Amino acid sequence: MHKSKAKYHLGQVVRHRKHPFRGVVFDVDAIFSNTEAWYDAIPEESRPEKEQPFYHLLAENDQSYYVAYVSEQNLVPDYSGEPVDHPDLPDLFGEFRDGVYPLHFQLN
Secondary structure (H helix, E strand, O other), X not given: OOOOXXXXXXXXXXXXXXXXXXXXXXXXEOOOOOOHHXXXXXXXXXXXXXXXXXXXXXXXOOOOEEEEEEEHHHEXXXXXXXXXXXXXXXXXXXXXXXXXXXXXXXXX
16 A cells, blocks of 8 residues: 655645746645546656655646646745735635635535
8 A cells, every 4th residue: 555645735835846837736646646648648757656646736827827737746835925826716715825825615
């Protein structure tokens, strides 16, 4: 059995280690849980290990908003103190406070 502890939490603002985007964590998979086609589309020299947490992000860059799926090894905390402007944020989170977005609902 694989045991893993997520480094980042729901509502935390993170940024990609290599690519110019940042986002808010809205879900975490303990290990890779996307399609093989998605995984195979990543250049082999850049493919992350599957046995690590993967994060679903409400992401933004200079040109657009989208949902990203990113391995833990490719994320770093965002300490800018700047809010994320993704239009879906109000559906899941409250107002940006102290560098994080509080959840609107109770988790099981």
